[in-house]
Amino acid sequence: MTGKSTLVTALVGVTLIGSVLAGCGSAPTAATNAGGVAGAAATAQKIDQSAAVAAGPVGQNLPSTPTLDKIRQQGALVFAGARNGLGFSQLDPTTGKVSGFDEGIAELLAKYLLGKPNVKMSQGSSDTRETLLQNHTIDAAIETYTITPARAQLVNFAGPYYLAASGIVVKSTDSGITKVSDLAGKKVATESGAAKDALVAAAPTAQPVLFDTTAECITALEQGRVDAVTLNNALLLGAVATKPDVKMISATYSSNPFGIGLAKDDPRFKTIVNQFLNTIFTDGVWTTLWKDTVGTLLKTPPPAPPKLGSAAGS
Amino acid sequence: MTVNQADPATGALFDELGPRGRKRLRWATVIASIVVLGLVVAVIAQLAHVGQLAGRLWAPLGEWPYQRFLLGGLVTTLEIGLSAAAMSMVVGTAAAIGRLSGHRWVSLPCTAAIELFRSIPLILLVYFFLIGGPMVGIYLPPYWELAIPIVLHAGSVFAEIVRAGVNSLDRGQTDAGLALGLRRQQVLTLVVLPQVFRNLRPALVSQLIRTLKESSLGYVVSYPELLNRGQVLGEYTANFLQTYFVTAAIYIVINFALSRIAELLDRPKSS
Amino acid sequence: MSILFDHLGELGTGLLTTLELSVLAFPLAVLLGTVLGVCRVSPVPPLRAVATGYVHCFRNAPLLLIMVMVVFALPYAGVTVPLFGSVVLGLGLYFASYVCETIRSGIASIPIGQIEAARAIGLGFGGVLREVVLPQTFRSMVQPLGNIFINTALGSALAAAVGVQELTGSARQFNLTYAQPVPSFVAAGIGYLLITLTAGQIIGFIERKVGIER
Numbered sequence: 001m002t003g004k005s006t007l008v009t010a011l012v013g014v015t016l017i018g019s020v021l022a023g024c025g026s027a028p029t030a031a032t033n034a035g036g037v038a039g040a041a042a043t044a045q046k047i048d049q050s051a052a053v054a055a056g057p058v059g060q061n062l063p064s065t066p067t068l069d070k071i072r073q074q075g076a077l078v079f080a081g082a083r084n085g086l087g088f089s090q091l092d093p094t095t096g097k098v099s100g101f102d103e104g105i106a107e108l109l110a111k112y113l114l115g116k117p118n119v120k121m122s123q124g125s126s127d128t129r130e131t132l133l134q135n136h137t138i139d140a141a142i143e144t145y146t147i148t149p150a151r152a153q154l155v156n157f158a159g160p161y162y163l164a165a166s167g168i169v170v171k172s173t174d175s176g177i178t179k180v181s182d183l184a185g186k187k188v189a190t191e192s193g194a195a196k197d198a199l200v201a202a203a204p205t206a207q208p209v210l211f212d213t214t215a216e217c218i219t220a221l222e223q224g225r226v227d228a229v230t231l232n233n234a235l236l237l238g239a240v241a242t243k244p245d246v247k248m249i250s251a252t253y254s255s256n257p258f259g260i261g262l263a264k265d266d267p268r269f270k271t272i273v274n275q276f277l278n279t280i281f282t283d284g285v286w287t288t289l290w291k292d293t294v295g296t297l298l299k300t301p302p303p304a305p306p307k308l309g310s311a312a313g314s
Numbered sequence: 315m316t317v318n319q320a321d322p323a324t325g326a327l328f329d330e331l332g333p334r335g336r337k338r339l340r341w342a343t344v345i346a347s348i349v350v351l352g353l354v355v356a357v358i359a360q361l362a363h364v365g366q367l368a369g370r371l372w373a374p375l376g377e378w379p380y381q382r383f384l385l386g387g388l389v390t391t392l393e394i395g396l397s398a399a400a401m402s403m404v405v406g407t408a409a410a411i412g413r414l415s416g417h418r419w420v421s422l423p424c425t426a427a428i429e430l431f432r433s434i435p436l437i438l439l440v441y442f443f444l445i446g447g448p449m450v451g452i453y454l455p456p457y458w459e460l461a462i463p464i465v466l467h468a469g470s471v472f473a474e475i476v477r478a479g480v481n482s483l484d485r486g487q488t489d490a491g492l493a494l495g496l497r498r499q500q501v502l503t504l505v506v507l508p509q510v511f512r513n514l515r516p517a518l519v520s521q522l523i524r525t526l527k528e529s530s531l532g533y534v535v536s537y538p539e540l541l542n543r544g545q546v547l548g549e550y551t552a553n554f555l556q557t558y559f560v561t562a563a564i565y566i567v568i569n570f571a572l573s574r575i576a577e578l579l580d581r582p583k584s585s
Numbered sequence: 586m587s588i589l590f591d592h593l594g595e596l597g598t599g600l601l602t603t604l605e606l607s608v609l610a611f612p613l614a615v616l617l618g619t620v621l622g623v624c625r626v627s628p629v630p631p632l633r634a635v636a637t638g639y640v641h642c643f644r645n646a647p648l649l650l651i652m653v654m655v656v657f658a659l660p661y662a663g664v665t666v667p668l669f670g671s672v673v674l675g676l677g678l679y680f681a682s683y684v685c686e687t688i689r690s691g692i693a694s695i696p697i698g699q700i701e702a703a704r705a706i707g708l709g710f711g712g713v714l715r716e717v718v719l720p721q722t723f724r725s726m727v728q729p730l731g732n733i734f735i736n737t738a739l740g741s742a743l744a745a746a747v748g749v750q751e752l753t754g755s756a757r758q759f760n761l762t763y764a765q766p767v768p769s770f771v772a773a774g775i776g777y778l779l780i781t782l783t784a785g786q787i788i789g790f791i792e793r794k795v796g797i798e799r
Contacts, residue, residue: 339628339629342628342629343629343630343631346629346630346631346632347631349631350631350632350634350635360662360663361662363663364661364662364663366661366662430778432781433735433739433777433778433781433782434739434773434774434777434778435739435740435741435742435743435753435777436739436742437742437743437745437746437753438742438753438756438770438773438774438777441753441756441757441760441766441770442766442770442774445757445760445766445770446760446766446767446770450767523645526647527645527646527647527648528647530647530649530650531649533649533653533746534649534745534746541647541649541650541653544650545653548657554657554658554661555658555659555661555662558650558653558654558657558658559654559658561650562642562646562650562651562654565645565646565647565650566641566642566645566646568645569644569645569646570641570645573645
């Protein structure tokens, strides 16, 4: 009797899955990324930091510091990066390759330190990166990491190397939100950390709803769970590029300086990294990297590189 | 408790049916079948209506690079699930022995630890080790940041299973052991536990299913197990429904197969 | 530490949300689980198959995956539930499978003589269940159902991962803002201990009231 009911269960399940697969089987499976797949997959291919990295400088006569010695011993720069930040650091699951501005900065830094762009991305979330730096699990955190005085008490920041404006995404049909003050009293999806802090500072009565990734924020908006999304504008542009039902409003607000997070106990290494940033700021590599990554999403002329040490905490 | 055993008690709820009963049952079967099939059709129709059955949305999941990515996540899930299950059984058994100990200075801390780790959510433990651990000087590789909370949590659950097994064993076994002149601890390890573990064979597999499911918290801490990879892939292709459907199917098939194995393990004993 | 006391209110709100989630999800799980449980022991094969299939699917999938699916996948199928409701639904669907299995073993714990006696006085399948089996089943199930309630409360912590700010989420948020992990997580842990210990007391009380000695 039990055998029978299991059989029926199995049949119901198989029918369901079968009908689903039938729909799948009839599709042209060859078209993976060409027109078939939306989301990050559609735009990720255009973003490629390799030209900038190829042109990147190699540091000469670098002084020995504990972190640099460790990196040389490892033969690679171990850094905390993201895997789902289109434009900055996006993993392509099919190849295992990561592309974007932050990935480019990491590879350039590795090349500057080692002569070869050898990097190893480590898991690190906004919860853990300070810790991972403190205990030297990672040598650097390069993941849209906003410099704040509070964080600067725990880690050193080289940079800033990028100034991100906060952007706002709303439904295509929404014409009521055109600037950040319109977010007052609205439910706004964002991520914990700098983006949320910027929102609270600019629109104190907005109700932040926190998700872990850009895609989850955008999905929540598409599904009508929130009225708007606010995050750094380049991340948002990447995420909304293929979605017709949401749009980015033209106004941006706030300015989040991204820095390279480094261990507090090695101040000389911070000097080396700042030297590195200064080099790529002046020799045009930074601008090339910007154009080939974030620039493909923003479609504006490249800005001037930020001024080192200009952010409180750097 | 395995899921699909023939159940003697529930079998007694209804008789071998007579002619009228059989007729009614046939009708009930037909009506229920129609309703169930109708529901299945309704679900499929709704999915088709909103365009979620479109081949292009499912196509990536039929391609090897994407499948390889997900299966890589499954391998990680199995690794952490198996190793955490094994460790949780060791830790759990030790804690159960401790809790059953006659010495209060052993049993009290063991009891407290078991109750504590059973009473707080696993995700809180994960956050604690992830964020709080380093602040108090505990630095762990990512694997252990996920594995230790699972072992503590699943271990405390297992400890209670072992303790229940010990308590359900005939007291005569313990008495006989003591009468032979064995010490309490020897009775436990030589007489009681071997029998308990023979009775617990299905529970060993349930423990593995538990840790496999709990390893899905890798989603929260960006540890690249199956659910985390499902998330990354779902976001990459923007096909959440399809990716999570397949991810769920993988979990269900693996765990269903394991529970089947548990039943097979259980069978020789019941015959 | 003193920062923590200044912000105890935020953690209190989180604790309240955790309680609301559990208190709403548990009846849903019991209701759905009971219906499934009855289907699971019924003589009608398709109903048994559906209940069995349901249990296999929802017990073998991780709770977090079910929640993520309700929040992020279900809307693509045209069903959008608000975030809070999604978490309640996810918890309810998941724990219904446990309630179903608990009911089945609860029914199995009724002495067979009672069922035979009930049938002998002419009760059918529905009558036996309604008048004799289920009332006793629920009594013998106070403890297991209580455990499911506790697990529901603990499971609601996963809501933090899908944007609902309950106790665990508040603790995490507090830590992200003030970098005080130990006090914030210890405070949250105490919150959960309060819930589980209180629930344990209530379960014990109910069991003493309605329990039957065998």
